[in-house]
Amino acid sequence: MLNIQDIRKDFPILSREVNGKPLVYFDNAATSQTPQQVIDAITSYYSGYNANIHRGVHTLSQEATDLYEQSRQKIQAHFNAKFSHEIILTSGATDSINLVANGFSSLLKKGDEIIVSALEHHSNIVPWQMLCERTGSVLKVIPMNADGELVMDEFDNLLSKNTKLVFVNHISNALGTINPIEYIIEKAHAVGAAVLIDGAQACPHVKPDVQALDVDFYVASAHKMCGPTGVGMLYGKEAWLNKLPPYQGGGEMIAEVTFEKTTYADLPHKFEAGTPNIAGGIVFGTAIDYMNAIGFDNIAVYEHELLEYATEKLTAIEGLKIYGTSKHKTSVISFNLDHIHPYDVGTILDKLGIAVRTGHHCAQPIMDFYRIPGTVRASFAFYNTKQEIDALVEGVKKAKMMLS
Numbered sequence: 486m487l488n489i490q491d492i493r494k495d496f497p498i499l500s501r502e503v504n505g506k507p508l509v510y511f512d513n514a515a516t517s518q519t520p521q522q523v524i525d526a527i528t529s530y531y532s533g534y535n536a537n538i539h540r541g542v543h544t545l546s547q548e549a550t551d552l553y554e555q556s557r558q559k560i561q562a563h564f565n566a567k568f569s570h571e572i573i574l575t576s577g578a579t580d581s582i583n584l585v586a587n588g589f590s591s592l593l594k595k596g597d598e599i600i601v602s603a604l605e606h607h608s609n610i611v612p613w614q615m616l617c618e619r620t621g622s623v624l625k626v627i628p629m630n631a632d633g634e635l636v637m638d639e640f641d642n643l644l645s646k647n648t649k650l651v652f653v654n655h656i657s658n659a660l661g662t663i664n665p666i667e668y669i670i671e672k673a674h675a676v677g678a679a680v681l682i683d684g685a686q687a688c689p690h691v692k693p694d695v696q697a698l699d700v701d702f703y704v705a706s707a708h709k710m711c712g713p714t715g716v717g718m719l720y721g722k723e724a725w726l727n728k729l730p731p732y733q734g735g736g737e738m739i740a741e742v743t744f745e746k747t748t749y750a751d752l753p754h755k756f757e758a759g760t761p762n763i764a765g766g767i768v769f770g771t772a773i774d775y776m777n778a779i780g781f782d783n784i785a786v787y788e789h790e791l792l793e794y795a796t797e798k799l800t801a802i803e804g805l806k807i808y809g810t811s812k813h814k815t816s817v818i819s820f821n822l823d824h825i826h827p828y829d830v831g832t833i834l835d836k837l838g839i840a841v842r843t844g845h846h847c848a849q850p851i852m853d854f855y856r857i858p859g860t861v862r863a864s865f866a867f868y869n870t871k872q873e874i875d876a877l878v879e880g881v882k883k884a885k886m887m888l889s
C-alpha cells in the first residue's frame with residue numbers, strides 16, 4: 486500500500502494553487518510532475534560538478550562523465566538491456582524515433598512495407614511517412630475498433646515477406662489502451678521484420694523488459710516518468726545499432742576525422758553527437774530510482790483503483806461518453822459531453838484549478854475514427870487521489886450546466 490499523502494510531499498508543485506483553487510493535476514500523459522529528489526539532483530549537478538563529459542582530464546569532467554555513465558547503467562538495468570551501450574541517450578522519444586527512421590533510409594528499398602497502428606502519436610507516424618517518401622516504401626496501418634483496440638486479425642493480414650518494420654506504441658497516449666506488443670513482436674519477427682515499440686506512455690506505468698520482449702527498438706522520454714524534459718532514450722539491439730548509420734555528425738560520435746575520411750565512434754557514442762543534456766541524462770537515473778522505490782507493482786494497483794473509481798463516477802454523468810473502453814488500459818480517460826466542445830470543458834475546469842488536456846492529443850487519426858474534433862483527457866499518476874477525482878467530477882457537472 487502506498488502512502489499517497491507522504492508521496493505528495495515529494496512534489497512541491499502539488500501544493501500550489503491555480504485560480505485560487507488547489508491544483509488538481511490530471512495532465513500526466515503530457516508530462517509528469519517532478520519530485521524534490523530529481524529537482525535536488527539537477528541543482529547539485531549545476532552547483533557541484535558542471536562540466537563537459539567524455540573529454541576533459543580534469544576532475545569535474547571526470548565526475549560528470551562517471552555520473553552520466555552510471556545513469557546509463559541504471560537505465561540499462563531498469564529496461565533489462567543486455568549491454569549499457571545498447572542505451573542511447575537522446576532528447577526524447579521523438580528524437581529516438583527519428584534516429585531509427587533516419588537510419589532505415591539506407592536499409593529500405595522501393596516496395597518494402599512498414600506497418601504502423603491507428604493508435605499512434607504523430608511522432609510515431611510522421612517520421613515513417615518521411616521515410617517512405619525517401620525510400621519508396623509503403624506505409625500500412627493496423628486498424629482500430631470502437632473500444633480503441635487494435636484489430637489483430639487485420640494485423641496478421643498486413644504481414645508479408647515485404648514487411649520490413651513494424652512500429653506500434655506500447656500504450657496509447659490518447660485512450661490509454663495497452664497494446665498486445667508481445668503478439669505483435671512475435672508475428673513481425675516470424676516474417677523477418679524489425680519492431681520498434683514507442684514506450685513513451687507506458688514507462689510511467691510499467692517496467693518493460695526488453696530482452697524478455699525480444700524487441701528490436703524501444704523508446705522512452707524522461708519527462709513522462711518524473712524526470713526532466715529534453716532527455717530520453719533509445720534501446721536498440723546491439724546488432725541493429727551497429728547496422729544503422731549515424732544520425733547526426735559532430736563531436737563525440739567520431740573515432741578519427743580527416744578531410745578524406747571520418748571513422749565513427751563505437752556504441753553508444755556513434756549516436757550521441759555533440760554535447761548532450763548532461764544534467765538531464767544524469768537525473769534520468771535519479772527519476773528511475775525514485776519510481777522504482779515507489780514500485781511499479783504498487784503503482785499499477787493504485788492507478789487501476791483510480792481508473793475504476795473515475796470511470797464509474799464519470800460514466801454516471803448523463804451525456805458523458807468515454808472514448809477508449811478496452812479492458813486493457815492504463816489510467817487515462819478520454820471523454821466528451823454531448824454537443825459540447827472539449828476546449829470549453831477544459832477552460833471551465835482550469836478556472837477550478839483542474840488541469841486536463843483537450844484536443845486531439847497528437848493522435849488525429851483516432852479522433853477522425855470517432856468523428857470528433859478531440860476529447861477532454863484526464864490522465865492520472867500515482868500521486869493523484871480520489872478526492873481530486875471527486876473535484877473533477879464536480880467540475881465536469883458544473884461545465885455541463887454552464888454550457889448546455
Ligand SMILES: *Cc1c(COP(=O)(O)O)cnc(C)c1O
Binds near residue numbers: 608609685717
Ligand atoms: C509523449 C509521447 C511521445 C513523444 O514524446 P516526446 O517526449 O514529446 O518526444 C511519443 N509517443 C507517445 C505515445 C507519447 O505519449
